[in-house]
Every structure is written in C-alpha cells, then in structure tokens.
Amino acid sequence: MYPAIFLDRDGVIIENRPNYVRTWADVEIYPQALEALAKLSKSAYKLVMVTNQSGIGRGLISFEAADEINQKLLTEIQASGGRIDGVFMCPHAPADNCACRKPAPGLLLQAADALSLDLSRSYMIGDALTDLQAGLAAGVKQVMLVRTGRGADQEVLSAAAELDPFPAYTDLSAAIADLLQI
Secondary structure (H helix, E strand, O other): OEOEEEEOOEOOOEOOOOOOOOOHHHOOEOHHHHHHHHHHOOOOOEEEEEEEOHHHHOOOOOHHHHHHHHHHHHHHHHHOOOOOOEEEEEOOOHHHOOOOOOOOOHHHHHHHHHHOEOHHHOEEEEOOHHHHHHHHHHOOOEEEEEOOOOHHHHHOOHHHHHOOOOOEEOOHHHHHHHHHOO
C-alpha cells in the first residue's frame, strides 16, 4: 500500500476558468505547480489528480476532449520533470448526485482501489472546500488548501470554519515544501 498526494486540477495545477476549460488553449499552467510536481516526483508518494469536470455533464465538452486536455497536461508535467501516477475525473453535472463528484469521496476511493493506496497515510490538496471535504470523507491523513484558484475566497467562507482546522498555503509549491519539509 502506497501513500498518495491527491491533487485537484483546476485552481491547483492550472488556472480556473469561469466558463470551464474546454480546449487546450484555455489551459494556463501555474509555473510554481510544475516546479512543485518536479520536486514531488522524487518522493515515495503516488501522485493522483482528482478532478470534477461538470462541463462534460453539462454538454459543454466531450469526455474525450477533457481526457485529451488531461493527457496534454501530463505531457507538460513530465517535460518539466514531474509525474502524475493516475488521473481520476468525474464527468457528471452537480444534479446527477453521483458518488464521484467532490465533495463525495468516490474519486479518491477509485484511485485507492486502482493504485493500492493507503488513504490513512495520504494527503488531499485543493483550492475548494469540496476538495477538502472529499479528502476527509475518504479518510486521508491531512487536507490542505491552496489560495490559488478559488482557495482565497473559499478559506473565508463560514463553511470553512465548520471543518476541522486545515493548513492553507499561498500555492502548491508552498504546500509541497511544507509537506516534504524542504
């Protein structure tokens, strides 16, 4: 069983888009995220991207196009010395009430089963309270918020105070530096 670091995509690795990431042209990778992933690639953690992509369920983008964007992102991450060991994507709209859309833990549980992950030794890093809620529901050791994407706005919501205290970081690079103590 491996420990893992679960990473949300939009707002953590790439910039959020109010009208959804629909094409590769919409993708803007955070340079500090590429650096952080390169540092993480040398760690013993499995690195897993877990992403809600409701644009698929809303008919704004096909599953195949979303998967192609993820594959191109993985290529860019690898070209920068990083790695992602698995990508798990929820294609459903919020109204579908599926088990995989965060804040439900389904994506993390799917990944744990597929990649032999020990959730009790794993971390979830996201820019939204739903990311943290998914991690907590899955039983990860620690959830972490980054202030990129929606994180700064999410951190001050009253719902944030209802969660167990969690660390918040400027960006993925700062979160990884703290996690790895580098």
